[in-house]
Amino acid sequence: MDSMLKPFLPNIQKELSVSHILSIAKMQSLWSDYGGIFRLNLKGAKVPSVVVKCILLEEKDKHPQGWVSNLSHERKVKSYQVENHWYEMYAASLPTTVKVPQLLYREKQTSVQILVLEDLSHFYPNLKQSCTYKEAKTVIRWLAQFHAHFINSPTDGLWPIGSYWHLNTRPDEWKAMEDSPLKEKAQALDFVLNEAKFQTIIHGDAKVANFCFSNNEEVAAVDFQYVGKGVGVKDLAYFLGSCFSDEESQLYEGSLLEYYFETLKASAKDLNEAEKAALEKEWRELYPVAWADFNRFLLGWLPNHQKLHNHALSKNGEAFQFLERQNL
Template identity: 30%
Template structure:
């Protein structure tokens, strides 16, 4: 089995075309053991516990403790073999992207905001298995509603991530970061109801989608920027996990999703513009440190992008179901549609 190493890590030769490369000699049922063995030769798994199951029954995440004393996270993905639905294609592609991201874009870990170090990334048949650093050792806390220092720290992480991957054109990641863009959410579009907000969002969905794109100012998105994907050392220091929806897009898309999904309701409702300015200031600082050319990107442009991305996300929620800071999101969406004379 051919392999490559980044910082002492083990990977199969992972590329867009080879994302389903088989692990020689190992049936899918043994994929977890094979992947852990590849990552830590000569060690034994002394304990394995399930942390959580993946969305829609696509596998599980485990914590394994090894005879060497190391604790690692194993993400074992087992998609259904008999589904050709748009939803299944999207999910399988997202795991291919996640494996590619870990194997190819996290080599210089020190230059990237804190995320799990990959130890082993393999695939076999229709399954995937990632062995990753257990960040809970260093970041043992979780916060579900983010406000004050935690919300600003989360925005800082996003700003640094977006600056790190500014104008990234790597072909192995998704063309569209996130999971709610219009082309992949036709069922939710068709489910939009007859109330005034849904009617307007349906009528202008393609226009809104177009306005969420501007290649001059795109970066890589985390794609699922919610508090459930963050671990904390303290209220000012976080690490992020779950990179299956990494892809190109405007950083404002991650910011809109974060505020909608995980921001303290009162703080987002009363200080949204202050939070946007915080993010953009952190982004500008990170861009300077990275030596990247922002192509004259201004706060006003970013704020405009944020509003379009918010409209797009509310369009998705209107067909899928509202959650999080939906009252603020709906109110701002209605105001924006009025300003746009929609």
């Protein structure tokens, strides 16, 4: 058992009315060794198991890609604070069709904090690094309903700009980029995304690996460290880039965009038809901008990344054309 989790076990037992913790298994380490995620199998509780996210808030001296700075540490610590607030104040408002784990208990001791979460593996046992067209539609349905639920909602306590790659939080990666039109237009891309009329709450790290799949075409999402304000197509572009190859992206993009906007409009119950049409028009135009904005991050962070394929890079030109129409 990990030593940083041990001090929390008595309180977990007490709060969840657990007679005995049968076993503890480490599922994975957190990014840059900021802690770990554990599964606790329980006896005498209302649930057979829980997942515990155990977070070490001390500054780290290593990073998987070599990026180490005070800014990166501050961003990471803030992300865990935001995630905690998300589960406490926002997650319970979602409809049952937009599944996320329930927060069961939280605690902080000095430089370590824990989130005790519902174990989704009983109903959503399948994790993936890539997905089929059909599976992608399941995730896109989740994203569209999630975005529709929070259209123009307050985002108090969340990131003022959702996602981990937006320009203000990635100055080092921008500086590392080679001179290019994308580097030159980075601020304009960031501006039009942040100043869009229709904003929502976005997941902020909606890669396929952060979705858990059931055996009957349902899905749940995890990892809300970068949840915050944004246009929904930031999540959409990022998700599509996470699960499809160059060729698949070209093949599937059109129909999946149609499905996203159909579901988004059908789920946006508080908007009238004119507002739904305006929302679709704005976000369709911003879709290539959102993808180009993520390309900007990757080209500074890891310029040989496999996600920088031809289809992804073609979005840069589409985004520049949009900026020209806006005289930017």
